[in-house]
Amino acid sequence: MSEPTASPAGLPAAGPILVQKYGGSSVSDVAGIHRVAQRVVAAVRQGHRLVVVVSAMGNTTNELLALARAVSRDPGRRELDLLVSVGERVSMTLLAMAIADLGVPAASFTGSQSGIITDTNHVAARVLAVRPHRIENALQQGNVAIVAGFQGVSRTGEVTTLGRGGSDTTAVVLAAALGAESCELCSDVDGVFTADPRAVDGARRLAALPLDAAVALSRAGAKVLHAQAVERARQLGVELQAAATARPAGSGTRLPPGPSPDETVGIAVDDQLLLLPLDGVPASAEGALRLCTTGAGVPQALLDARNLHGQLAGAQPVATVTAVGRRVVQDPATLRRALAAVADQPVLHWQSAGEQLTVVLPRPAAPAAAAALHAALVAPAG
Numbered sequence: 001m002s003e004p005t006a007s008p009a010g011l012p013a014a015g016p017i018l019v020q021k022y023g024g025s026s027v028s029d030v031a032g033i034h035r036v037a038q039r040v041v042a043a044v045r046q047g048h049r050l051v052v053v054v055s056a057m058g059n060t061t062n063e064l065l066a067l068a069r070a071v072s073r074d075p076g077r078r079e080l081d082l083l084v085s086v087g088e089r090v091s092m093t094l095l096a097m098a099i100a101d102l103g104v105p106a107a108s109f110t111g112s113q114s115g116i117i118t119d120t121n122h123v124a125a126r127v128l129a130v131r132p133h134r135i136e137n138a139l140q141q142g143n144v145a146i147v148a149g150f151q152g153v154s155r156t157g158e159v160t161t162l163g164r165g166g167s168d169t170t171a172v173v174l175a176a177a178l179g180a181e182s183c184e185l186c187s188d189v190d191g192v193f194t195a196d197p198r199a200v201d202g203a204r205r206l207a208a209l210p211l212d213a214a215v216a217l218s219r220a221g222a223k224v225l226h227a228q229a230v231e232r233a234r235q236l237g238v239e240l241q242a243a244a245t246a247r248p249a250g251s252g253t254r255l256p257p258g259p260s261p262d263e264t265v266g267i268a269v270d271d272q273l274l275l276l277p278l279d280g281v282p283a284s285a286e287g288a289l290r291l292c293t294t295g296a297g298v299p300q301a302l303l304d305a306r307n308l309h310g311q312l313a314g315a316q317p318v319a320t321v322t323a324v325g326r327r328v329v330q331d332p333a334t335l336r337r338a339l340a341a342v343a344d345q346p347v348l349h350w351q352s353a354g355e356q357l358t359v360v361l362p363r364p365a366a367p368a369a370a371a372a373l374h375a376a377l378v379a380p381a382g
């Protein structure tokens with residue numbers, strides 16, 4: 001992908017560009033939109049030029065998808081993309097209005113208007129190029145540019161979306177294309193924790209997390225970061241931070257380039273998976289396949305249910321719990337300790353390879369397994 005790294009030629013030397021992304025919970029209501037507007041304006045007053053990527057308000061994307069499923073058993077992916085892209089278009093315009101009311105000019109742009117060019121893989125499209133001319137113009141004219149996250153346009157002019165949680169990717173590729181000083185992913189948590197702080201007691205915030213470990217944790221389901229976004233940041237050399245919308249910039253987790261540490265850096269849960277016999281996996285599920293394994297002699301497949309949007313007969317809802325760190329793979333004593341910690345859980349499969357241990361369980365067992373692995377493997381603060 002050469003174009004996202006293109007130099008930001010033509011921009012006035014009026015201050016560094018900062019890309020901020022605000023997730024759905026940060027703009028879930030009118031008060032949230034006003035709070036985000038104030039945080040954006042504070043960064044403008046500090047001398048930054050701001051590009052703000054915004055997600056759909058609160059639960060909007062889920063509600064739109066539920067509406068589609070209520071209307072149709074098997075909604076077409078092109079129509080789904082047009083439908084859900086509306087969510088981000090609502091929040092981007094409202095945020096632009098709120099920022100303008102604070103005396104700072106702001107203009108909002110859809111993914112297509114922002115030059116986010118993707119392939120045609122509807123519902124899980126990949127960004128091929130970024131041509132943010134209109135964003136550059138908006139900045140040049142002294143505006144804050146607001147961009148609808150999660151959406152792009154194919155070369156044939158079709159609206160596409162980047163997979164659930166994909167606004168993070170919009171922010172990263174724009175930061176690269178604009179030569180931004182940094183890209184801040186703002187959410188309802190204070191940064192990246194050693195486990196989901198809403199689910200695991202004792203999870204603690206990491207001040208810094210090497211990008212390789214962030215990739216592993218996000219791929220394993222830590223949804224505070226979108227896996228593709230972190231992969232792109234690593235590939236494009238984007239300076240990335242995870243921050244809290246409720247706190248000033250700089251107080252979250254830095255994500256510098258670097259390898260995963262040996263010690264277990266965190267535990268991630270992915271509870272949006274389906275386990276089914278490999279024979280039962282339809283061709284349309286290509287891309288959703290996570291892991292193949294054997295159970296009772298039958299080859300089984302683990303599928304990501306998030307971007308399937310159809311029904312699969314005979315699939316069991318399961319979760320994976322993953323511990324990221326090399327030691328649990330390489331040191332038999334650590335692996336024994338980990339397996340002992342989940343011995344009383346209904347583990348269906350486990351696999352230890354590369355830089356992580358993954359256990360597969362029925363979904364209801366995932367929180368207890370995550371807590372047990374966190375207690376056994378993640379070092380307390382110190």
Ligand code: ADP
Pocket residue numbers: 022023024025026055165186187188189191192193194195196197198221222223224225266
């Ligand atoms: P946004 O809408 O801002 O993109 P998400 O809901 O996608 O936010 O991600 C934030 C959520 O991720 C948090 O509310 C938290 O429950 C969850 N989460 C999962 N794993 C982690 C982790 N390791 N650190 C922080 N938050 C996590």
Ligand code: ASP
Pocket residue numbers: 023024055056061062087149150163164165166167168
């Ligand atoms: N609104 C989209 C979703 O709910 C994209 C995002 O939040 O990043 O998945």
Ligand code: MG
Pocket residue numbers: 023165168223224225226
């Ligand atoms: Mg998210």
